[in-house]
Amino acid sequence: MSKEQIRQVLKEHGKFSADIDTLADDADLYEAGMTSHASVNVMLALEDTFDLEFPDRMLKRSVFESINAINAAIEELTA
């Protein structure tokens, strides 16, 4: 369920040229066209969707580089 919610956030805020549905869960989102600034929008939208806050230590590319990585970060923050 959460991965589908992540995909929906990425669709609305990731600014991808490709269809997000064609990307695998482990696909590199930056290689798919997500910019650093777009990742800020993705982060804020994820905070709204999952009612959490990303701490400063998580503001790095590896946290937002794939759907799997985002999902792992959300699981850590909601554990």
Add this chain to the structure above:
Amino acid sequence: MTCNPAFPHFKLRQHLQKKTCEESVIRLGTDLVWIPEIQRSILQFGDRYLRRMFSERELQDCHSGQQQSYASLAARVAAKEATMKILGLNKDTALTWTSIEVVRRSNGSPGLRLYREAQTLANAAGLNDYVLSLSHEHEYAIATVIATSTVSGKKTNSISVRN
């Protein structure tokens, strides 16, 4: 990078080339931002977005009348992105946007100040002097940063850039 002189029998040129190889490290970063993208982020996420991206001083500097100047804020986003490019981030480097601050100098020109993790990265790269140029026109804002470093305790050649 090799330091073999192009003209080994020309002593002055040999000296200058050696000096460049041993002392000068120059990094250039530039970034282009579409202003409506910044405007949309501000309208959608409001204060949460502004506080993640900008310092209090930057927000004050970009305040025009009753509203934030989207163009000025977009230029600062471009400056931060350009600076990130020269800091040599890897994917596991945690870097907050507010650790890179655009300031106004007393003569009105823009300058850069680095804090916390950005300063740590700059120190590791030996970067200690920055020249920043900002510009915006219609829907786009652009920033260029030139960083120079001190190697072996000697300061690099000075650089000047006009807006």
